[in-house]
Amino acid sequence: MRGTLIVLEGTDGSGKATQAKLLLRELAARGVNCREIDFPRYGNPFAEPANLYLHGALGGRPGDVNACAASVMFAVDRFASYKEDWGGFYEAGGVVVANRYTTSNAVHQASKLRPEExxxxxxxxxxxxxxxxxLPEPDRVLYLDMPTEAANRLMRRREAETNTAADIHEQDGDYLRRCRECAGEIARTQGWAVVNCAGDGVPRTPEDIHREVLAIVLDCLSR
Structure with a gap:
């Protein structure tokens, strides 16, 4: 019995982790058998190539590693995670909420290419x-669309609060703008649900965004 895979996608700083936690808490409260997965799996050996790429070991800018090569690094971690961790839960009918998935390769790596490619x-x-x-295809992808300038402010605040350093994606504002433009195009062609996370450049509250996310997910689960 196949489960349900819900993916929360968005550029860096769009609030995916927060929305995943709010969604999992609400689904669990409603008696839904659910769990979260998160990529890349920092600390797992299968995620180490992606970790090295993101932290500059293969070049200081995202474009130093081509779209296909970078995608393979993340795909290996995803395949291993399915075999090691959540595949059995999903195949038994569980609801899986993914903070990033194959869709992140689509957004972040396609933005390195010319539109016609x-x-x-x-x-x-x-x-x-x-x-x-x-790997299973998502049943629903929710794209959290946060303006790049607002996302940058949120990322800088997160770094200060957690004493962490930005990776090469998060450091490159031009790259993040291209990712957002590319993501809008992909969301339209792939039928993703777009959740606008800001109005007039001002971020909505996490709780307000959560209500919209929850409505979309509950509709998916009811089908």
């Missing part, structure tokens, strides 16, 4: 992860 890249990517590696 993106369609063929996405075809390659989805064939790699969903068919050749056998």
């Amino acid at each position: 993106r369609r063929s890249f996405l075809d390659w990517l989805f064939d790699l992860e969903y068919r050749r590696l056998g």
Whole structure:
């Protein structure tokens, strides 16, 4: 019996982790058998290539590693996580909420390419992860659309509060703007649900965004 896979996607600083926690808490309160997965899995050996890429060991800018090479690093971690961790839960009918998924490769890596190259890249990517590696396709993808300037402010505050350093994606404002532009295009063509996380450049409260996210997810689970 196949489960349900809900993916929360968005550029860095869009609030995915917060929304995942709020969503899991509400679903559990409603008696839904659910759990969260989060990528990349920092500290797991299968995530180490992606970790090295994100922290500059393979080049100080995102474009120093091409879209396909970077995608494979993240895909390996995802495949291993399915085999090691959550595959059995999903296959037994559980509801899985993913903070990032194959969709992150789509957003972050397609943005490195010229617009006319993106369609063929996405075809390659989805064939790699969903068919050749056998990972489940999402039942619903929710794209949390946060303006880049607002996301940057939130990321800087998070870094100060947690005493952490930004990775090469988070450090590059131009790259994040391209990711957001690319994500809007992909969301339209792939049928993702777009949740606008700010009005007039001012972020909505997490609770307000959560209500919209929850409504979309409950509709998906009711089908």
